[in-house]
Amino acid sequence: MPTPPPPTLSALRACLTTLPEAATDAAAAIAERDTRLTKPPGSLGRLEELALWLGRWQHRATPRLDHVQTVVFAGNHGVVAQGVTPWPSDVTAQMVGNFHSGGAAINQISRIAGAALRVIAIHDLRPTDDFTTTAAMSERAFLAAFATGFEAVDPDTDLLCLGEMGIGNTTVAAALAAALFGGGGSAWAGRGTGLDDAGVARKAAVIDRALLRHAPFLHDPLEVARRLGGFETAAIMGATLAARLMTIPVMLDGFVCTAAAAPLFTLNPAALEHCRIAHVSAEAGHPALAAKLDQTPLFDLGLRLGEGSGAALAVPVLRAALACHTGMATFGEAGVSERTD
Numbered sequence: 396m397p398t399p400p401p402p403t404l405s406a407l408r409a410c411l412t413t414l415p416e417a418a419t420d421a422a423a424a425i426a427e428r429d430t431r432l433t434k435p436p437g438s439l440g441r442l443e444e445l446a447l448w449l450g451r452w453q454h455r456a457t458p459r460l461d462h463v464q465t466v467v468f469a470g471n472h473g474v475v476a477q478g479v480t481p482w483p484s485d486v487t488a489q490m491v492g493n494f495h496s497g498g499a500a501i502n503q504i505s506r507i508a509g510a511a512l513r514v515i516a517i518h519d520l521r522p523t524d525d526f527t528t529t530a531a532m533s534e535r536a537f538l539a540a541f542a543t544g545f546e547a548v549d550p551d552t553d554l555l556c557l558g559e560m561g562i563g564n565t566t567v568a569a570a571l572a573a574a575l576f577g578g579g580g581s582a583w584a585g586r587g588t589g590l591d592d593a594g595v596a597r598k599a600a601v602i603d604r605a606l607l608r609h610a611p612f613l614h615d616p617l618e619v620a621r622r623l624g625g626f627e628t629a630a631i632m633g634a635t636l637a638a639r640l641m642t643i644p645v646m647l648d649g650f651v652c653t654a655a656a657a658p659l660f661t662l663n664p665a666a667l668e669h670c671r672i673a674h675v676s677a678e679a680g681h682p683a684l685a686a687k688l689d690q691t692p693l694f695d696l697g698l699r700l701g702e703g704s705g706a707a708l709a710v711p712v713l714r715a716a717l718a719c720h721t722g723m724a725t726f727g728e729a730g731v732s733e734r735t736d
Contacts, residue, residue, distance in 0.1 A: 398640050400545035400633060404534060404617050407541070407636075411663045415642050417451035424456035431725040441693065442716040445671075449713065452644040452669045453553060458717060463510040463710055465556040466547050466634060467494065467501060467703050470517045470540070470627035472563035473525035477601045479566040482588050487562050488520050494560070494702075501558060501702040508710035510556060517543055517626035526570065526605045530622040537621040537629050544633030548641065555638045556646045556673075556710065558703015559627045559655070562588075565678055568654035570602045570623040572680055574613045575661050576687050579603055585650075585679030616658035628655035635659060639669050646713075648706040649676030649698065653684050660688050674698055674705035 401407035425447050430436065437443065449458035469491050471484045493499045494514040505512040517540050523531040532540070548555060561567075569583035580602030584595055605623060612618040620632060628651065635656045638645045647653055647670050659666040672685050672692040677699040685692055693712060698705050726733045 400542040418454040445716040446720040467558040468627035468630040469560040471522035475563040540626040540629035541633035544630030545637040548637040556706035583680040631655035650678040650681040673709040
């Protein structure tokens with residue numbers, strides 16, 4: 396049976412101290428085959444590293460992508476009352492409806508990627524509390540959202556792509572980044588879904604007020620996640636940890652997904668080794684946040700949509716990496732001479 400989600404913050408903290416490791420035997424087999432393929436060493440660049448990464452975390456010498464799952468978590472945020480976005484919170488529910496009817500970008504990208512799409516509205520889209528006045532979530536509400544994400548992961552999944560939807564959640568992501576890594580609101584606040592310069596300044600000031608209010612608790616990454624996060628970011632944390640416990644590789648989307656997973660990294664720097672960041676978001680703080688997590692995103696296409704769009708878009712690249720690794724001939728098979736030095 397699948398491992399149940401941690402029922403308390405202390406149990407979650409303890410769970411992160413001992414995590415499953417990558418399979419070194421699978422990695423060795425993949426690396427050895429790579430040396431015999433008909434190409435100069437390293438000539439496929441990151442495609443070679445990605446094939447190795449998939450096999451290490453799937454614990455398979457021949458990795459596969461037969462069952463790819465895209466999960467989009469949706470949630471609303473009380474901090475929207477502070478004027479941090481030009482969009483009303485109603486848009487979150489409207490976009491969830493659009494996902495279910497097949498009309499969003501993530502539907503199209505998941506389809507061409509061959510990824511099964513699931514959309515989960517957390518807490519029936521009731522908003523968190525406004526984190527400028529109180530904690531965004533009670534411990535019970537945080538753990539319930541975390542458990543929803545944890546339980547959403549199918550153990551038969553070969554690759555999990557994570558995404559989100561939630562009006563106001565770039566403010567949440569920036570607040571999480573500022574609390575975990577310092578720098579204040581101005582270092583992390585971006586334009587989100589279309590703020591002008593005055594709106595970005597207002598957003599940064601809102602984040603700074605929240606950091607001041609919760610200052611006594613910011614030494615604890617789980618308290619940061621509870622006090623400054625959202626229901627969907629808690630669910631992303633839960634899904635990321637569940638995937639690690641099941642040795643499923645994870646493709647994270649942009650700024651919000653990266654910020655959602657970041658508390659796991661600050662609790663255990665090895666906790667995100669099974670993850671890759673798909674792309675560099677156009678949201679201002681994302682390049683710096685990826686660097687804080689010791690990650691180099693796969694591509695930069697100027698995306699800032701969210702929805703898991705970048706994560707799903709990475710799947711065809713991964714399929715190409717596997718096709719090359721498993722389908723290319725070796726020097727011996729092709730009758731091609733190898734280097735003599």
